[in-house]
Amino acid sequence: MTDLAFWHEQQAYFLTRIKANTTIFTLNLTVKNPSEQFSQVDLHAYLDTLSYGESAEIPEVYLGKKCLSPCRLVLYRLTPEQLEVRRKKQVKVSTSLKFDYSEKTIALSEFNLFITNVPCNKLPLHDISKLYSLRWQMELIFKTWKSYFNIHRTKTSKPQRFNCQLYG
Numbered sequence: 001m002t003d004l005a006f007w008h009e010q011q012a013y014f015l016t017r018i019k020a021n022t023t024i025f026t027l028n029l030t031v032k033n034p035s036e037q038f039s040q041v042d043l044h045a046y047l048d049t050l051s052y053g054e055s056a057e058i059p060e061v062y063l064g065k066k067c068l069s070p071c072r073l074v075l076y077r078l079t080p081e082q083l084e085v086r087r088k089k090q091v092k093v094s095t096s097l098k099f100d101y102s103e104k105t106i107a108l109s110e111f112n113l114f115i116t117n118v119p120c121n122k123l124p125l126h127d128i129s130k131l132y133s134l135r136w137q138m139e140l141i142f143k144t145w146k147s148y149f150n151i152h153r154t155k156t157s158k159p160q161r162f163n164c165q166l167y168g
Helices: 002-009 080-097 103-108 125-149 159-167
Strands: 015-018 024-027 038-041 055-063 069-075 112-114
Touching: 002 069, 015 125, 055 125, 069 125, 112 125
Parallel strands: none
Antiparallel strands: 015 112, 024 038, 024 055, 055 069, 069 112
16 A cells, blocks of 8 residues: 555545455544554445445545555445446356355455545545546556557657657
8 A cells, every 4th residue: 555655645646446355444533542543444334234336435544554544435336237247257266266255255345445535525426436437448548558559668758759659
C-alpha cells in the first residue's frame, strides 16, 4: 500500500480495486490505548445487509501495516449474472492450478472492493463502479497498444513525432 500512500501524499486521487483478503482497519478514537485504536473491518457482516447489485461505503478506512493512509472503501455486491461469471472463473483457476479457495474467499468473492481517496462530493458512491469500469477499459487499450504497436519501445522524444507514429 505504499504506492497509494505516496499518491495520497502527492494530493493525487486514486481509485483501485483491492482483493478481499486485504486487511482493512477503522479508527476508534474512543479507545485510549494506541495499540487498540485500529480495529479490523469485518466484511462478512456486509454480506447479509447488501442486496445483489447494491453498494455500501465505509467513509474512512485505513490500509497497510506501517503506512496507514485514510481512504474510502466501497463494497459493491455483484449481480447474480456477474457472480456466475466470477464463480466460473474461480472453478477454472482452481481446477487448472489444483487448489481450493477458502470458504472466506468464496463468500467475499460476491463483492468488488474499491478504495479511493476522492471525496464524496467529487465522486458519489453510485459512480465508483462505473468509473472503475472505464479505467479498466483504458488499461486494456494501453495493454493492446504495447502488445501490438510496441509503444513502450518508441525512441522518439518529440511529441509530434510520437503522435505521427501512434496515428500512422
